[in-house]
Amino acid sequence: MDMDAFWSLCAMYDILKQLWKEVRAINDETPLETYAFTWYNHIIETNVILDSPVLNKEGARGWWVPELIISFDAASLDQLWKSYTENIEVFNNTEFYVIDHHITNPWFWKTNIINTNSSSTCELTFDILKELNLVKYITPKIATSLMSWIYTDTNIFYNSNTTKNTHIVAWELIELWADFRKPYYEFYMKRTFEKSKLWWEILANHMKNIENWKVVYACVKQNTFDKTNTDDRQLAWIISEFFANIEWVEICFLSYEMWNWQIKTSFRCTEKYNVAAIAEKFAWWWHKQASWFNSDKSIEEVENEIIHELKIELNK
Ligand SMILES: [Mn+2]
Structure with missing residues (x-):
């Protein structure tokens, strides 16, 4: 909610x-x-x-x-x-x-x-x-x-x-x-010890970049939550605090496996772009600079589809 x-x-x-x-x-x-x-x-x-x-x-x-x-x-x-x-x-x-x-x-x-x-x-x-x-x-x-x-x-x-x-x-x-x-x-401000460990794990091992597109993203599986004794709720704000604030980033996203194995993806972008238009292709839309959607596909499939859509959007 x-x-x-x-x-x-x-x-x-x-x-x-x-x-x-x-x-x-x-x-x-x-x-x-x-x-x-x-x-x-x-x-x-x-x-x-x-x-x-x-x-x-x-x-x-x-x-x-x-x-x-x-x-x-x-x-x-x-x-x-x-x-x-x-x-x-x-x-x-x-x-x-x-x-x-x-x-x-x-x-x-x-x-x-x-x-x-x-x-x-x-x-x-x-x-x-x-x-x-x-x-x-x-x-x-x-x-x-x-x-x-x-x-x-x-x-x-x-x-x-x-x-x-x-x-x-x-x-x-x-x-x-x-x-x-x-x-x-x-x-x-408030952060549990486990949450700090989870963020460290994502930043160290899962954050990827496509620099010539000015894109940063991460895909987080359930085993990452298991390893750090956390769940997806602990991800809150990592995207705006760490991904979106990287100086050259124009678009960033975070996909993760929720407890019910659905994949949730959040997008952020600068005013140059409209992530609502991208998220809409996945049957969901929200704000121009911040959007998200859920999917029943595997996290690998979701990653590939987003990269594909970004390619279309960025080549416009
Ligand atoms: Mn609102």
Whole structure:
């Protein structure tokens, strides 16, 4: 579950709860343990069936049906995964708002609140809360959660999606007692001993370069995680800290075997290129400068296909 989606969802959930709304936060997978520092992981339900029997306060059986559905940070219907495919009927009969900031979003439903100038869905969610005069419900916990996206979607105010409004929102969140040091520590500084060993192993033995293309990449197999007693979650940020910061690098990517043996690939590139266009060929797309996709093929096949696609893209 993407962090931007997670924190905008949690913020809205908390505020709607304070307004005494009956609200459920749904996602098809559980949030990562690394998000737990904002205290919201437990609110996410992974049972995505929206239309379901429940016991009401009197112990009698009732039927829970939503009056309004809101999606956060989803750029297409596909990205709602099972939350949509298991509930098509409910979606067709319910008011549904799409809150998102991706340029690839084709305004896929009737009510779309999309601002492609927002650095993140969290920034947009904050602007919506301001517009609705709900800022008074933003507790320090919510403010810290919304603040957490700043360090992730903007790579600490560095990516080109950072605007004047991003800084204004951050400043307003700090005024609402966001703990702005906490997410920075949690995401960029804190590191386990095993994680340091894993990064060393990748940098020493798996990082490859195609210098005349200005490409750096690595393909990481399960045995590398076994050797260092880690898992794929420990890879977070190696791509932006080590690959993307090499002075001549224009495009970098990281492919790795996940616990379920699927291959996940993350891309980064400079403004000269558009990795969304490359990732789209693998049936996935996201931002121009940062994209990713999953594949059921072997890691060797994925590596070959990416190199092939890069060749086409770079020879344009
Ligand atoms: Mn986002």
